[in-house]
Structure formats: structure tokens, C-alpha cells
Amino acid sequence: MHQSGEKHTSGEAVYVDDVRVADCLHLAFVLSTKASAKILSVDTSEALKIDGVECYIDHRDVPGKPLIGQNDTPVFAIEQVTFYGQPIGAVIAKDAETARRAANKVKVTYEDLKPLVTIEQAFEAKSFHKFSPLNIHSSLLDSDTVPVVDWSKFDHVVSGSVKIGGQEHFYLETSGCLVIPGEVNDVEVISSTQSVNDVQGEVSSSLGIPRHKVFVRVKRIGGGFGGKESTAGIMACPTAIAAMKLRRPVRCILERFDDMVMTGTRHAFRVDYKVGLDKEGKLLNFDAQLFNNCGHTLDQSKGVMGRAATHIDSVYKWTNADFIGHLCKTNLQSATAYRGFGAPQAMYATETIMTHIAEATGLDINELREKNLYSEGDRTPFGMTLTECNIRRCWTECKELSKYDKRKIAVDEYNSKHKYKKRGIVLTPTKYGISFSINQLNQAGALVHIYLDGSVLLNHGGMEMGQGLHTKMLQIAARCLEIPIEMVNLHETATDKVPNASPTAASVGSDLNGLAVQDACNKLMARLAPFKKANPTGKWLDWVTKAYVERISLSATGFGIIHSDPVDYVTGKGAELYSYCVYGVACSEVEIDCMTGDHRLLRTDIVMDVGDSLNPALDIGQIEGAFVQGYGMFTMEELKVAPNGFWITRGPGNYKIPSADDAPREFHVKLLKGSSNKKAIFSSRAVGEPPLFLGASAAFAIREAVKAYRMQHGLNGYFRFDSPATPERIRMACVDQFTDKIPELPNDNSFTPWTVQL
Amino acid sequence: MAADTNTSTTRLTFFVNGKKHEVDHVDPRTTLASYLRNQMHLTGTKIGCNEGGCGACTVMISDQAPESGAIQHYSVNACLMPVCSVNGKAVTTVEGIGSLVRQRLHPIQERLAKAHGSQCGFCTPGFIMAMYALLRNYPQPTEEQIDVALQGNFFLVKLLSLFTINQ
Numbered sequence: 001m002h003q004s005g006e007k008h009t010s011g012e013a014v015y016v017d018d019v020r021v022a023d024c025l026h027l028a029f030v031l032s033t034k035a036s037a038k039i040l041s042v043d044t045s046e047a048l049k050i051d052g053v054e055c056y057i058d059h060r061d062v063p064g065k066p067l068i069g070q071n072d073t074p075v076f077a078i079e080q081v082t083f084y085g086q087p088i089g090a091v092i093a094k095d096a097e098t099a100r101r102a103a104n105k106v107k108v109t110y111e112d113l114k115p116l117v118t119i120e121q122a123f124e125a126k127s128f129h130k131f132s133p134l135n136i137h138s139s140l141l142d143s144d145t146v147p148v149v150d151w152s153k154f155d156h157v158v159s160g161s162v163k164i165g166g167q168e169h170f171y172l173e174t175s176g177c178l179v180i181p182g183e184v185n186d187v188e189v190i191s192s193t194q195s196v197n198d199v200q201g202e203v204s205s206s207l208g209i210p211r212h213k214v215f216v217r218v219k220r221i222g223g224g225f226g227g228k229e230s231t232a233g234i235m236a237c238p239t240a241i242a243a244m245k246l247r248r249p250v251r252c253i254l255e256r257f258d259d260m261v262m263t264g265t266r267h268a269f270r271v272d273y274k275v276g277l278d279k280e281g282k283l284l285n286f287d288a289q290l291f292n293n294c295g296h297t298l299d300q301s302k303g304v305m306g307r308a309a310t311h312i313d314s315v316y317k318w319t320n321a322d323f324i325g326h327l328c329k330t331n332l333q334s335a336t337a338y339r340g341f342g343a344p345q346a347m348y349a350t351e352t353i354m355t356h357i358a359e360a361t362g363l364d365i366n367e368l369r370e371k372n373l374y375s376e377g378d379r380t381p382f383g384m385t386l387t388e389c390n391i392r393r394c395w396t397e398c399k400e401l402s403k404y405d406k407r408k409i410a411v412d413e414y415n416s417k418h419k420y421k422k423r424g425i426v427l428t429p430t431k432y433g434i435s436f437s438i439n440q441l442n443q444a445g446a447l448v449h450i451y452l453d454g455s456v457l458l459n460h461g462g463m464e465m466g467q468g469l470h471t472k473m474l475q476i477a478a479r480c481l482e483i484p485i486e487m488v489n490l491h492e493t494a495t496d497k498v499p500n501a502s503p504t505a506a507s508v509g510s511d512l513n514g515l516a517v518q519d520a521c522n523k524l525m526a527r528l529a530p531f532k533k534a535n536p537t538g539k540w541l542d543w544v545t546k547a548y549v550e551r552i553s554l555s556a557t558g559f560g561i562i563h564s565d566p567v568d569y570v571t572g573k574g575a576e577l578y579s580y581c582v583y584g585v586a587c588s589e590v591e592i593d594c595m596t597g598d599h600r601l602l603r604t605d606i607v608m609d610v611g612d613s614l615n616p617a618l619d620i621g622q623i624e625g626a627f628v629q630g631y632g633m634f635t636m637e638e639l640k641v642a643p644n645g646f647w648i649t650r651g652p653g654n655y656k657i658p659s660a661d662d663a664p665r666e667f668h669v670k671l672l673k674g675s676s677n678k679k680a681i682f683s684s685r686a687v688g689e690p691p692l693f694l695g696a697s698a699a700f701a702i703r704e705a706v707k708a709y710r711m712q713h714g715l716n717g718y719f720r721f722d723s724p725a726t727p728e729r730i731r732m733a734c735v736d737q738f739t740d741k742i743p744e745l746p747n748d749n750s751f752t753p754w755t756v757q758l
Numbered sequence: 759m760a761a762d763t764n765t766s767t768t769r770l771t772f773f774v775n776g777k778k779h780e781v782d783h784v785d786p787r788t789t790l791a792s793y794l795r796n797q798m799h800l801t802g803t804k805i806g807c808n809e810g811g812c813g814a815c816t817v818m819i820s821d822q823a824p825e826s827g828a829i830q831h832y833s834v835n836a837c838l839m840p841v842c843s844v845n846g847k848a849v850t851t852v853e854g855i856g857s858l859v860r861q862r863l864h865p866i867q868e869r870l871a872k873a874h875g876s877q878c879g880f881c882t883p884g885f886i887m888a889m890y891a892l893l894r895n896y897p898q899p900t901e902e903q904i905d906v907a908l909q910g911n912f913f914l915v916k917l918l919s920l921f922t923i924n925q
Binding site for chain 2: 017625
């Protein structure tokens with residue numbers, strides 16, 4: 001059971017806004033209503049008149065460095081705004097409602113500049129971020145030159161383009177923090193963050209005080225998904241500035257309405273591809289240009305593109321591959337980390353390519369896949385050798401578990417008998433590489449104390465966002481110390497317990513922190529060993545007591561690292577980038593209503609390789625949850641932005657995430673048996689991100705259903721199907737006499753569209 | 759402001775988890791969710807979206823049906839309910855049906871935890887109260903009734919073992 005399971009159901013689990021602090025003030029932001037503009041004036045007079053308002057702060061109140069992030073994110077806008085929703089200033093008042101009412105009364109005047117919103121606009125304006133473009137050339141693994149490709153020598157050449165929309169994290173607990181000033185310039189920050197270390201760094205920098213005076217802690221957050229990995233400073237720095245200025249605790253809890261516009265989403269992507277293969281269906285050459293819509297600052301965008309470019313091969317072996325990734329800089333909230341980190345977007349393109357190849361050549365898509373799946377010892381285009389590669393086993397077992405062959409026949413029969421409802425069924429594979437791609441992040445620490453009564457306090461650098469990390473760490477500690485799990489407690493994640501901790505991200509929380517916890521516990525066991533030996537029939541408390549009396553330290557730090565070799569994205573030469581991979585396959589069946597574009601996910605079967613699981617219940621929960629989040633990404637969640645950069649989707653009213661009755665009624669998840677993993681703790685494998693892409697199986701099943709409808713109307717041949725497969729997209733792809741009645745939009749500037757595809 | 763001795767128009771009286779609560783001069787713009795959390799420090803009820811779209815703020819209201827006068831129990835989004843509208847009604851929050859501090863959990867709370875029905879836990883009190891209100895009305899609900907009762911709860915991460923809980 002999740003360590004906090006009962007506290008969740010009783011409502012007694014404490015999140016940052018539940019922490020009760022006397023004399024606390026509240027902060028509300030004044031946000032830009034322009035995507036790109038010069039700030040001409042800010043009039044706070046009306047706001048400051050409101051009873052209960054303490055003050056207004058802006059860039060002039062920042063005592064330290066004005067930029068956070070990758071040294072490019074203003075704490076408060078200075079002279080100009082670069083995205084709709086950018087913080088210009090903040091009002092601090094006695095309660096949240098008063099602060100927001102006052103913030104709404106602050107009047108800002110602007111001089112409009114032309115915003116760049118889409119990938120295409122950024123590309124045309126040559127607006128790219130630092131480090132762009134990123135390159136991968138598989139030929140550089142064995143030689144020094146990248147050969148020019150002769151496309152005429154391939155039996156089949158297929159080319160096309162596909163776009164994948166971004167996604168809002170929608171962690172149910174919005175971003176926020178509570179800052180309590182200490183003596184003089186000591187400050188305490190309770191932050192809803194995946195990285196207490198980064199918050200410490202950014203608060204330290206913007207306040208102009210050293211890190212050892214900044215104490216950041218978090219007990220749990222109500223969901224992160226990558227959206228709180230590097231963005232918590234956006235709230236924490238202004239709040240800390242306010243708290244230190246007013247010498248009172250200040251709380252900032254974002255309204256959903258603001259969180260959805262300020263803190264960054266998943267990167268929208270575009271992939272232009274050209275592939276060559278032989279007539280038997282062997283994949284030969286893969287050329288791809290990838291584009292991500294990064295928003296106004298760099299943040300995680302380089303890493304996201306790197307991961308996209310190192311996952312677009314997915315589970316398929318190519319003879320030669322050349323990938324170029326462009327980091328498009330636009331006037332939008334800075335796109336950031338999100339579970340999958342570029343890989344789901346890239347693999348949607350990969351499966352699109354496989355589908356395109358099958359439909360263009362007439363080859364059977366599953367035979368095409370089976371022919372080209374990676375085998376043990378194969379090398380990826382970016383230079384990783386695949387060991388303990390279980391993709392074929394996952395594929396075979398999923399086909400069996402789902403009874404795919406039988407059900408495909410049933411689906412085809414259903415389609416022949418139903419005119420306006422169609423079904424589709426597909427198998428979708430995935431692989432996911434595990435390590436932080438920035439090598440210095442592949443480290444973790446722990447601190448374990450044994451108290452005089454024998455009870456143990458565990459601290460480690462990872463934090464809890466619902467994935468059950470603490471539960472797994474308590475299990476590891478109990479196992480290493482050979483004591484019941486009830487004797488081990490874990491309080492919170494804090495910068496004064498483990499310094500310089502990497503964010504809890506990249507699915508490596510258990511891998512990394514597990515090693516550190518194990519290390520600390522092993523040290524303690526080594527110290528207790530002589531006492532155990534001298535008193536073999538004694539109990540834990542006896543040995544602990546004796547050790548204390550003999551003045552042996554009952555506290556130990558632990559440390560762990562995992563390996564990663566960086567790819568050279570400048571030249572394109574690869575390396576053993578990831579420590580190991582996680583494999584999985586999903587089979588999904590959907591039914592669509594061709595008249596309305598609505599769909600229903602009927603059944604999903606997943607076989608996932610998580611090695612020797614540390615906690616099967618938690619892992620299955622992660623697989624189910626990641627799948628549903630991917631399902632939402634690829635079929636219902638659509639970010640809507642106006643052509644001028646005005647952000648439309650700001651709440652659950654117009655942004656649709658999966659709800660309780662969207663889950664497939666039949667949902668089977670099976671962990672691959674007999675798998676191990678030499679590279680991680682107790683032979684387990686990471687599980688947070690790898691299953692998310694499998695949600696795309698629903699989107700591709702929808703496309704199969706659409707295809708059936710199109711074929712019924714005599715439309716054969718490949719059709720482009722971007723993500724997400726919303727009702728609008730489904731309905732319009734179901735081309736028939738009704739869609740034919742809708743006139744084409746003019747191809748000029750005579751109208752302003754409601755939204756643009758990013 | 760002149761003292762208003764006639765409290766019949768300014769005093770709010772309602773029950774929360776069985777206890778009578780009286781307050782004068784509440785800002786009428788205050789939502790029940792905000793009042794429970796900030797004035798009564800009952801922080802089990804969460805605010806996820808503040809627009810009635812996610813269900814994290816679900817609580818149960820008990821009152822008399824306007825025509826028949828019979829007592830009725832129903833779930834509401836506390837973020838949409840003005841606190842003034844619960845005058846004369848009873849509110850049940852997640853704290854009211856069980857707590858670890860009082861060493862007694864409601865079976866719904868116990869079973870959902872045992873069935874691994876939560877991850878980050880933020881949506882959980884909302885689900886618990888939606889289920890509680892459902893079971894209060896239909897002790898043996900059908901699958902369809904469960905679907906309708908939980909339609910408003912966002913299920914971002916996890917498939918709940920709903921049927922094991924119902925058994």
C-alpha cells in the first residue's frame with residue numbers, strides 16, 4: 001500500500017496550501033495580456049487603495065539577479081513582455097481573494113510588437129534558441145563522414161509531415177509555495193516542486209543570498225509530471241522577495257486559470273520525414289527534421305529535443321539515420337519537461353511513418369514491425385547498444401494477451417456491418433531510455449538516522465508526487481537494515497538533509513535514490529555487524545543501544561550514481577547515452593461515431609517490462625496512469641492559442657483531460673515475467689515515463705476506424721492524422737457527403753483563424 | 759459600520775460534520791470551498807480548478823427537498839457553492855466521515871487506500887465524498903449509477919478499483 005494511502009483518503013495528507021501559518025499574507029500576480037509588447041506604463045493606484053492590500057512588487061524589488069532559469073527568465077518582466085501570461089508584478093494582500101481583486105485593478109499599457117506563435121513562423125523568422133540545431137548521424141558511429149544519401153537506390157521512398165500538439169500537465173494541485181522569513185536573511189520555502197535544489201538556487205540567486213541560508217522543503221505534491229521540475233522558481237522567487245521585504249510569511253497558490261498560462265506545457269512538435277526501404281520491407285534510410293515549439297525561454301527544450309531525436313528510432317532498426325532538431329523560439333509560455341520529455345511526440349511520428357509506409361506500399365504493418373524490431377545487441381542510431389532487450393517478448397506476449405488476431409477479424413466484421421460507427425484495433429510498441437541525459441544529474445544522496453529507540457528516519461534527495469517513491473525507498477531501507485518497514489519513517493524532502501539533489505524526474509527517482517539509500521544502510525549495517533556478531537540472539541534495539549554506548553555513529557550518508565555517455569549533438573556522433581531501456585507494447589480497441597467524431601476506448605492490453613519490480617502494485621499504478629495520461633494527450637487534450645498568442649485553454653471547461661468514465665472498461669496490464677536488469681537496484685526497471693507513449697495506441701486505433709469509414713466511401717490511400725485525435729479531427733477525417741458540403745478555407749490572409757496549430 | 763443587532767439577515771447558520779456553525783457578515787462572494795479551507799481550517803477539501811470542472815472540492819450537502827420536505831443528501835462542487843447558500847443545511851466533508859487522528863476510518867476510506875486507489879492523493883477526498891454521497895443514496899449502486907456519480911471527478915492518473923470497494 002502507498003505509504004500515505006490512508007492519509008489521502010482521510011484528507012489528512014498535507015500539501016503546501018494546507019500548511020497553517022499565522023500572520024500569513026497572499027500573493028497574486030499581474031500577468032501580461034500581450035504575447036509580445038513593450039510595457040509603456042503600469043498604474044497600481046487603484047489596486048493599492050483596496051483595504052487589505054500591503055504592497056505591489058515588480059522587477060525593481062528584485063535584490064539579486066533579475067534572471068532565473070537558464071539565465072534567461074525574468075523574475076518580473078523588465079520593459080517588455082515576451083509571452084501572454086508573463087508576470088509583470090505582484091500584489092500582496094491579507095488573503096488570496098483580495099490580492100487577486102487588487103491585481104485585476106492594476107492597469108498596464110503596451111506597445112504591440114509582432115509575436116511569433118507557431119513553429120512555422122519561428123522557422124521563417126529564423127527564431128531559434130541557443131544550441132539549435134541538434135544533430136544525430138548514425139554514420140558517424142563508424143566513420144568520420146556523413147554520406148550523401150542516394151534516394152533512387154531504394155525500392156520504396158515515403159515522405160511526409162506530422163504535427164503533435166503540446167499538453168497541459170494538469171497536476172491536480174496547482175503550483176505554489178509558502179515562504180517564511182527567518183532571522184535576518186535566513187528564509188524557509190515550502191514549495192510544490194520536483195526539485196528543492198533548483199528552488200534553493202533560484203531563490204538564493206534572486207534574493208542575492210548564499211544557498212546555505214535558503215531552506216527549501218516539500219512533503220508531497222499533488223502531481224508533478226515534469227511540470228514542477230524546473231518551474232517552481234517562477235512562483236518561489238517573487239514570493240520570497242515579498243516575504244523578505246515585508247518580513248511576514250507569504251503564500252502564493254496559483255489559480256488553475258493562471259497556472260495553465262504561466263508555467264509551461266509539453267512541447268508541441270512537428271516532424272518532416274523521408275524514409276527509404278527495400279521491397280521486402282526492410283527499413284533502410286531514415287531522414288527526419290524535428291521541430292519543437294519551445295516558447296520564450298530555453299528551459300528544458302534542448303533536453304527535450306535531444307530525447308526526441310534519440311527516441312524517434314523507437315523499436316525499429318534502421319541501416320542509416322540522420323536527424324536534425326530545431327529549437328523554435330516563440331512568444332509563448334516556456335514549454336518545459338513533461339512525462340516522456342519529447343519521446344512520446346517523436347514516437348508518434350515513428351508510428352505515423354510505419355503506418356504511412358504500410359499504406360503506401362501495401363505491406364502488412366505488423367509484419368513490417370516484426371521484421372524490423374530491434375534484437376539483442378543491436379545498436380541505435382544515437383550509439384546505444386541494446387542489452388537485455390525484451391521488445392520481441394513484449395510484442396509476442398501482448399499479441400497473445402490481447403488475442404489481437406482474433407479480435408482484428410471481429411473488428412473488420414463489425415465495420416462491414418455498421419455504416420456510421422466504426423472500430424479500430426492496433427498494436428503499438430515502445431522503448432524508453434533511462435538516465436538523465438545531462439550526466440551531472442545522474443547522482444543522488446541519502447541520510448539515514450537510527451534513533452535511540454531503534455526507530456529509523458530516512459531522508460533522500462527524491463520527492464513524492466504520487467509515484468510512490470517514498471514507499472519504495474522505505475522498502476529498500478527496511479530490506480537493507482533487515483527490520484520491519486513500520487520502523488522506518490520518512491518525513492519530507494529538504495535541502496538541509498541532502499544537498500544539491502537532482503530533480504525527481506527522468507523516471508530515475510527509484511534507481512538513483514535507491515542506490516543512495518542502500519549505500520547509507522550498508523554503512524550502518526557494517527557498523528552494527530560486530531554487535532550483531534557478539535550478540536547473535538539479540539534484537540535490533542539491543543545492537544543499536546550497544547553501538548550508541550560504544551560511541552559508534554548511528555547516522556550515515558549514502559550516495560549513488562548511474563552512468564550516461566553524452567551524445568555530441570553538434571557533430572551528430574552518438575554514444576552509450578542511456579543506462580538501459582524499458583520496453584512495452586499496448587493493444588487498444590476503440591469505437592468511433594463517424595457522425596459526431598466522438599469515440600470510446602473499449603479495451604486496452606499492455607505488456608510492460610519493468611524488470612524485477614520493487615513494488616508491483618505501485619508499478620501497475622504507474623503504467624495505468626501513464627497510459628491514461630498518454631491517452632489524454634493523443635486523443636482529447638488540445639492546447640488552444642489564438643494567432644496573436646492569446647492563450648485560450650485556461651481551465652477544465654475548455655481543456656479536456658480524461659475523467660473517471662473515460663478509462664477503458666477492460667484494462668489489462670501485465671508485467672513481463674522473468675525479466676531482470678543488471679543496471680538498476682534490485683534488478684528493477686524505471687516505470688514513470690516509459691508507458692505514456694502507449695496511450696497513442698488509442699489514437700492509431702481511432703485512425704484505423706476512420707480509415708474503415710473512408711474506405712467505405714471509396715477513399716483509399718494514406719491520410720495525414722495529426723495529434724490529438726479530437727472529435728473535430730476525427731469527424732473531418734471521416735470524409736463523406738456532409739464534410740464535402742463544407743467549403744475550403746481561403747488560402748490567404750483574408751480571415752483570422754480562432755486558433756493556430758503550434 | 760453601525761452595529762446590526764438584527765442578525766436574522768446577516769447570520770449564517772449551518773452544520774459542518776455534525777457541529778453547528780454560526781457566523782455573521784460573511785462576504786457573499788465567498789465559496790463554500792474557500793470558507794471550509796480558510797475559515798474553518800478543514801483542508802481535506804481541495805481546490806483543483808475553482809470552476810466546477812475537476813471534482814476535487816466535492817462535499818456532501820444534506821437538506822430538505824423543497825416540495826416534499828424529505829431529507830436528501832447530494833454531492834456538490836464546493837467551489838461553485840456560495841457559503842451563504844448552505845444556510846440551514848448540513849455539510850459533510852471528508853474529515854467528517856473518518857480520520858486517522860481519531861483512529862477510525864470510514865470503510866470507503868479504508869478500502870480505497872487498501873485497493874491502491876490513490877497516488878498523489880489530491881483528487882482522493884473528492885472521489886471519497888462523491889462515492890459517499892452515492893452510497894448514502896444507493897447502497898447497492900449499479901455500474902451506471904457509479905459512472906454518473908463519478909463523472910465529475912478527474913481521473914488523471916489511475917484506474918480505481920471501484921467495484922471492489924462497492925462489494
